[in-house]
Amino acid sequence: MSMSAIEVSGEKVKVMWDKRLLEIFCDICIKEILKGNRPGTHFTKDGWLKIMTNFEKETGKAFSQRQLKNRWDALKKEWKAWKKLKGEDTGLGWNPIKRTVDALDDWWESRLKVVLEAQKFRTLGIDPEFEGKLD
Template sequence: MSADWSDDNTTILTELFVQQVRADNRPDKHLTQNAYEEVAKDFKVRTGLEYTKLQLKNKWDKLKTDYSNFRKLKLKETGGGWDYERNTIKQDVEWWKKAKIDIPGCGKFRKRGLQNENNLSIMFADITSDGTDHWNPASGTIPQSSSATSIFNVDDIQDVDLEETQTGESHADGNGKRLGRYVDGNNKKPKTSLVIQEQITRVGDIAERTQSSFESYMKKEESSSITSVMDLVVECGAIVGSDEYFIASELFVKREQREMFLHMTESAARLDWLRRKYNTKYGH
């Protein structure tokens, strides 16, 4: 039978997928065979529909593509704003025409944003690349290791003699040519292989600082991710399905809203803030 992926059925399916991911039944980019069988069984109980593993796997792949495209779309948004009612980017026709070329398949999000985003984040956030794994000082993304070639040019090093490195002395070959020297491009006074060791030490220092920056970034990203913040929403008293939880799911697609929420340290203050946000938008 053909699959009926209505909004309700898709939501149920993502909830079942999330259960399997949290149970560590996704060893790579897909669930295990047993996990798909569990999902199929539970899905039939909740919907009365009996689907094959292939149908569930195909839907998993489709949801992963949608999630990846929506993440790229949000990264592409620059200044147009956010349409909270439709949960998508607020931009003109020309912007969307270009976006469809840059991100094939993203046109479906023009009138309505990604559904079940919280569940999809749990399913795919750690196995989906959106191009943010490159150094960009403006965006605060993860830096790559600095290249050793930017510190010294290996072409300037002439025939290093291992014995010189060990003893600190240089030697000459049969023609009187000295070995194991470092010569700079301006023909200045030659330096011994100690220069090489100093430069290698500098490379190590840079690598250590890069690692420290990477770890600091990862800690910050983990604490401010949508999944982590939505867990805090529940902790502060916003029950799943409540007005406060609903407004949080709309607000926290934007990083600055998550950071504002995290700035408040008391649960009561966080819950009151969510309630006010909901009342302001929906007039209750």
């Protein structure tokens, strides 16, 4: 589970993002992208408003635009590290029990020298099904 810090009346509060919340968030973002509410590299003001509204409607959790944007940015960063880790390698396996790339230690050692920020993926990767949404 990932967490991000947010400010509430001057105090930092941790927001818990479980798998379900992340999937709902991604689905909502995908819908807004398909509707044209992310014409360039950023969502429009209306896009963020719809994301916040729909997220609250579907989860019962009211997150600010800043909280959702922080999660978006963190997911994007993780995604880039994940893609860089896998690189051009094809035919990598997926271990559904460990929830990580099924590869030999040699592969991990050589890849992690190149992509230092991907160390956490050795113990918990990005599920292939979720990978499609992030794409």
